[in-house]
Amino acid sequence: MRKRSAAAILSSFVLFAGLAAACGSAPASNAGTQKPAAPAGADSKKEVTLKIGAAAVPHAEILNQVKPKLKEQGVNLEVIVFDDEGQLNPALKDKKVDGNYFQHVPYLDSVKKEKGYDFTVTSKVHVEPIGFYSSKLKSKDEIKDGAKIGIPNNPSNEYRALVLLQQQGLIKLKSGLTTYEATPKDIVENPKNLKFVEADSATLPRALPDLDGAIINTNLVLEAKIDPKSALFREDANSPYANVVVVRKGDESRDEVKKLDAALKTPELKKFITDKYGVAVVPAF
Template identity: 30%
Template sequence: MFVKHRWSVLFLLGVIVRRPLLKLPLLLLALTALPSWAIDHDKQEIVIGTTVGDFADMVTESVQPYLEQLGYKVKLVEFTDYVIPNMALAEGAIDVNCFQHKPYLESFSQDRGLELSAITQVPTGPMGLYAGKQDALAKVKKGMRVAIPSDPTNQARALILLEDVGWLTLNPNVDPLRASEFDVQENPHGIKLVSLEAAQLPRSRQDVDFAVINGNYAASSGIAFSDGLFLEPSYDFINWVAVRSADKDRPFVQDVMDAYNSDDFKDYAVKRFEGYKYPESWEHH
């Protein structure tokens, strides 16, 4: 059955994550009822996948209306992890995704043998160091617990942030974009790093001294960037919209790029997402 259909098992699992009460018999019924499906070359419908929160809001509040004015039907699929959106894109279950920075996209695609391409930057909430049991950087103490993302690329990003704060030093012989907790060379405060799924970091703050939280999850949890004790300064981790490499020259992809770079979207994003990093191409907007 799975040979006939272009639906991803992982994509279906993403739906299960969002609907945890779905019973097994109903799931089996849904699986047997799926039609044979192939990409519509006329492209009347564009399916966009994002993580929950700000990137989904960008679609429903601005990108979707823009594309619908051009005559497309737009469907949004929201995910709660960083793996399924790329697998769903690669297998054709969605046409576009928006949730990741370029180092993650390139690393994930290389490791999984996927042909995905970044097409345009999007406004991105900066990763930041936020208070947990301690509410100031000066309250650093021996043996404190700091929560960081568990996925490799964002963990490296968090370690770079902690190095920028001055709390640890990474091995200079290691590519910082691929660094892990095992590459910490100096840890004068004896920090205990607690690796958690990125979506769990906002809720972890009551259990740790500090937490390094991705911008989208801070925003979706109602945490203001102004509450950050330290925000990453680099543009290396601004997020991108991605498509299958085979589709990158198709007209619908250009329309998606235009939607994310229209004057209306820029005006909307600057007002709606204050404190975000905006695409470098917008610097004169």
């Protein structure tokens, strides 16, 4: 009995040792199902968020059009619409956004001196030809003596409106105006004795019933659901007032900003702008 007990004990020990060996080899047998470790430096880059403040139309719509393309390149484009466009440059200065898209260079030049903005332009995207709109008149020839005309009251757009009226032969500005700034005081000839109402650009569409006509920025026309084709006359395609993407100086070298710049200059985007906006928005690239 003692011999058999010893043999049984020995047999049990051998069996236990075999099971333990089998358990110990399990991780090795499963190694083929595990993903191999990525080599050093092979980790994909994390997605970078780029915040761009913009006017609603067409700026935000254009930016949203390139979001998928940037997403593929690891850039999460966050488009932040500002109802008050006057806050877009302060927001950029205060680093609440990484860039903005709502203004043209003459406007930027007119405010950066006063406000001390250290900004730079990265992309020239589109021109919104300003036009003369009226809910009372059907043609330029119907503009009567003493007509009340609304014009934007910010320096660069006011100059732009007066230049448009000059191109149409309705007024003449004094010579030597080279800073993109002018007011009705700079008019030297006004054969129809036009009366000018200087007002905030955003209020002009709503003021049309009280005016004989007004010169209005196209983005505001689109927001007000006014047909841009209804303009009695408008700027031509050679306007220097292209709308641009602006960033803080030095940020133009950031990789995600360069990717945005490239995405805003593709044939696909040009076609989108032309197809969607027609005469209201003209690609500037």
